[in-house]
Amino acid sequence: MTAAGSASVRRSLHTPAVSARLQAIAVEMSYTIKRTSRSLYVKDGEDFCASVAGLDGLLLAAPDSVGSTLLTIVDVSATLEAVGPLKPGDVVITNDAHTSKGLSTHLPDIHVVAPYFHEGEIVAYGWAFIHCSDIGGRVPSSVSPFNRTVYEEGLQIPPTLLSDGGALNEPLLDLIRLNTRTAEANVSDIRAMLAGIRAGERQIAELVARYGADEFAAVQRDLQRGAAEHARALFRTLPAGTYRFSDFLDDDGVSRHPVRFAVTTRIEESGDVVVDFRGTDPQVPSAYNIVSHGRPHAMVTGRVRSVLQTLDPATPVHGGHTGAITVAAPAGSVVNAAYPAAMGVRHGSAVRVSDAVGGCFAQAAPRVMPAAGSGVVIPIVVSEQHEHGRSSQVLTRIFGGFGGAYGLDGHDGKDNSYSNLASSPMESSESELRVRVIDYSLRPDSGGAGRWRGGMGRQLTFEILADGTQVLGRGLERFTFRPWGVAGGQPGEKMRLVLNEGTERERELGKIDVLSVDRGDTVTFRSPGGGGWGDPFLRDAAAVLADVRAGLVSVEAAREAYGVCIAEDAHGLVVAAEATDAARAARPLVHDEEAHAFAFGPERDAWDDVFPEAWYDRFESVLFAAPADARQRLRTGLFDEVLAALPERFPNDQGDGRARTLARRHAEALLVALERGGT
Structure with a gap:
């Protein structure tokens, strides 16, 4: 055997072992950050991640048990190019989505990248990010849908050296302290990232000492190439074709006009996938923009990766699979926004992109893909007045229910279709904030009815214990457009936000910027449930009864949505069999072969009536x-x-059909005038 042949065999044998070791290193790096960080948002909410990037800038592994793995679809190469050659002890820091070409996705996400050397040559890079509780800007926590440009969102840090040859850039840390409301927590979390980076450096040094730099570089190439080939093989199990879907944000933050996300997903015979966003709205003068640079960015391809992991849960979580994915995102669109676009609530758009991409794959593989999840990830921020100024802290995140799928009900209170972030324990939040949690539970009747129902949303009510408090809720959505159901399944309930519920001062709120509250006020968040899958009249009556007994479905909803009549006898609640049979015989059933039918709810139906897809x-x-x-x-x-x-x-108020018809005709006339060159 030749030397070249021997090396080739050796690489193929070492790749699985090195891959497993890299994942373990990513886990160790991430746990180091979790255990040394200070802010609730990082140590409890786990809005951070760390891993090792290869020489091409793509991640080689991701932690599977800690941190935010969505953001492991990253590329550190543009950040490295911006600072030039690096030496041992250098660490690059940035939160600038534009210069870093989308490595950072909004200003609160601070990223660090460090070269790992072996015998004077770079063999890999350590990477980590944390979400700061505040990075300055117009509002506490820095993030509001109503910010108009990035200048309102806080301190911008282009790629620069946080550590120069091992010497920490203290003036830069002072600059961060002076421009943020949570100065010491931010700096502590940045130091935690440095600890994670150094933990990775030690492990990579041992790994390369064992296998050699050339072998490690070859394994990197094998991992990335193999991931792309694996992705293509999985996509080839789906019907090749072109699938189109659209979904909406409720509004653009500056008007009552929805923001449209139109996605055409093309699955090629080769297994390559093209995700085309032509037909999506232009970027908006608010904080919903995604700065993707037209790349296969985490915010636009996260759902594609989740499809891969659904088809094969052993699919590796790193950058290589993007080799099978092409993104077409028009420059200047809300999914490929230009400077100085605000982007603080980019996750609101990313969740809706995820829903729209999911709708495409639901047409290709209806028995694989679920109905829509809640479509919300809502960090709730509480800002309090103290003697020396204001302090801001994330109370917790609110999620909704996951969508029902063929054979499976949606998860209650946990929609991980887009994000696997954690909620903060209420005990921790109450210990650090002047609030009292009154109720934190599942929201009954919020999951879309279906043969396999959508997961229930959550409801959280907390009381304010200090005057002069401010509450912010980022990513509030689905007040208008419901999480859709599939194959006869019904949509989930909409979002609600209520101030002082059940009192004379009760007020129904929509999206909020900064909500000023005082001692004794209560704030209630009720998140959407997921959409249902399949005709609810086909749901096992015993499963409906179990949900009623658990308090998840009311007796009224059991009868009206599922056709299951509940009675009570000496033993408690039971199914009234004859009444149930009669109720379910009252209408035709929707069977699985009609699985491509989506149920959007009356609000979306009315909108489409006036503004059709074409x-x-x-x-x-x-x-x-x-x-x-x-x-x-x-x-x-x-x-x-x-x-x-x-x-x-x-x-939300659909009006009458005649008014919608007249409005549709007027919209058509205005569009024709624009097409002919009118302004």
């Missing part, structure tokens, strides 16, 4: 043919004129 596609073409600085004006002007003739709360 109309929307033409309108987006007009907008993107116009200069970038004219698009928002054209978009706002047309919608303002059409919606003026409809109810103020349209489409």
Whole structure:
């Protein structure tokens, strides 16, 4: 055997062992950060991650038990290029999505990258990020949907050296302290990242000493190439074809006009997948923008990766699978926004992108993909007035229910279709904030009815214990457009936010910027449930009874949504068999072969009635043919004129069919005028 042949065999034999070791290193790095960090958002909420990147800048592994693995679809190469050659002891820091080409996704996410050397040569890079509780800007916690540009969102840190040859850049840390509301927590969390990076460096040094730098580089290539090949093999198990879906954010933060995400997903015979966002709205003058640079970015391809892991749970979590994915994201769109776009609530858009991509794959593989999850990830921030100023802390995150799938009910209170982040224990939150948690439970009747129902949302009520407090809820969505059901399954309930519920001062809220509250006020969040899968009249009556007994489904919903009549005897609640049979015989059933049918709810149906899909596609073409600085004006002007003739709360208030017909005709006339060159 030749030397080259021997090396080739040796690489293939070492790749699995090195891959497992890299994942273990990523876990150790991440636990180091978790155990040495200070803020609740990091140590309890686990909004952080750490791993090892290869020489190509893509991650080689990801922790599977700690941290936010969504953001492991990263590429550190642009950040490295921005600072030039590195030496031992250097550590690069950035939170700038534009210069880093999307490594950071919004300003509170601070990333560090460090070279790992062996015998004077770089063999890999350590990477980590943490979400700071505050990075300055207009509002406490820095993030609000109503921020108009990145200048309102806080301190921007282009790629620069945090550590220069091992010497910490103290003036930079002082700059961070002076520009943020949670100065010491931020600096402590940054130091925790450095500890994680150093833990990885020690482990990589041992790994390379064992296998050699050349062998380690070859294994890196094997891992990335193998991941792409594995992804293609899995995609080839799905029907090749083109699938299209659209979904909406409730509004753009500056008007009552929804933001459209249109996705065309093409599965090639080769197993390559193209995700095309043409037809998606232009970037908006609010904080919902994603700065992806048109790359296969975590915020636009996260759901594609989850499809791979659904098809094969052993799919490796690192950068290589993006070799099978091509993204087409028009420049200047909300999924490929240009500077100085605000991006603080980019996760709101990313969740809706995930839903839309999921809708495409649900057409390709209806028995594999679930109905829509809740579509919300809501960090709840409490800002309190203290003697020396304000302090801000994340109380917890609120999630909703997961979508039902063929053979499986959706998870209650945990929608991980987009994110696997954790909630903070209420005991920890109460110990650090002047609030009292009154209720934290599942929200009954919120999951979409189905043969396999959607998961229930959550409900959280807390009392304010100090005057001058402020509450922020980021990522509040689905007040209008419900999580959709599939194959006869029904949509989940919408989001609700209520101030002083059950009192004379009760007030129903929508999206909030900064909510000012005082001692004795209560705030209630009720998150959406997931959509249901399959006709609810086909659900096992015993399963419906179990949900009623558990307090998840009311007796009324059991009868109306599931056709299951509940009675009570000496032993408690039971199914009234004859009444149930009669109720379920009252209408035809939806069977699995109709699985491509989506149930969006009356709000989306009314919106589509006025603005059909084909109309929307033409309108987006007009907008993107116009200069970038004219698009928002054209978009706002047309919608303002059409919606003026409809109810103020349209489409939550659907109005009558005749009014919608007239509005549709008016929208068509306005669009034709624009297509002919009118402004």
